[in-house]
Amino acid sequence: MKIATKLLRWYRRLGRDLPWRNTRNPYHILVSEVMLQQTQVDRVKLFYNRWLKQFPNWKRLAQASNKEIIHAWAGLGYNRRVLALRHIAQKISEHGVPKTYEEWLILKGIGPYTASAISAFAQKKRILPIDTNIRRVLGRILLGKPFSDPADDKKIQKYTNTFLPLRGAYYDVPQALFDLASITCTKTPNCGQCPLRQNCKSSKLFLSGTVHIPKRTIVASKEHKHRNKSYPDRIYRGRILKVVREKSEVSIQKIGYAIDKTFDPKLDQSWVQSMIQRLSKEGFTKQKKGKISL
Ligand code: SF4
Structure with a gap:
């Protein structure tokens, strides 16, 4: 049986029912x-x-x-x-x-x-949307390891010419691959339950336990953090927006206390001000007579 046929049978049985799959x-x-x-x-x-x-x-x-x-x-x-x-x-x-x-x-x-x-x-074009999940699943099947480089996307796209031979399956095959990535071919794959195990170059390795799955490495965030703050500015900008959404006009200092328990007007006022300026520049907020609103 062809790979696409196996995959689609599995998808019809176990695929996720998501509201955006009922529209074109x-x-x-x-x-x-x-x-x-x-x-x-x-x-x-x-x-x-x-x-x-x-x-x-x-x-x-x-x-x-x-x-x-x-x-x-x-x-x-x-x-x-x-x-x-x-x-x-x-x-x-x-x-x-x-x-x-x-x-x-x-x-x-x-x-x-x-x-x-x-x-x-939406437009029934024969093209495969490729994200990290698709790179992982197709890489495991074809190479025995995930495609790790976005430069490989051309190779993956080429492969779809043989992988997507079914009429109209250019919708269902990618959706089925997303579901396989989310349900079965996860970081630690459940190859025993996978419809593609006989076609997959990785399945024997995983089933015999010879693959070393590296522990998730936590890469230190490069996002900007202000002095002793626990989170990057992105989180505080989200909090500012929440405050401004809930209160129609609010002062910078009130925003400071609302977004951060350790807010210190002397040390943090200009930080809050600069985040508000950025939000204004992006079109989220406006400032009038020291009051901030949406
Ligand atoms: S057999 Fe295992 S590694 Fe291969 S696609 Fe299925 S779950 Fe992924």
């Missing part, structure tokens, strides 16, 4: 992809339908105010994504929906993975 609408697909960029699937499930109810199409989102979108995005984190999403909606409302992978890539905020995902899932 490019707007809906893009919303899900942007939400999934840095947020867990279970969390995105809580927000996805609510978002589409409030902003059902490109036009409605293009016209939404900062206040509306920031409130609607609250809880998803990495807030810059929502401004980028609205920017894309504005461009598409003006110029129309891109028709090719290359046209999607021109839009600011859309990289190769997202352009491939919309092309494949």
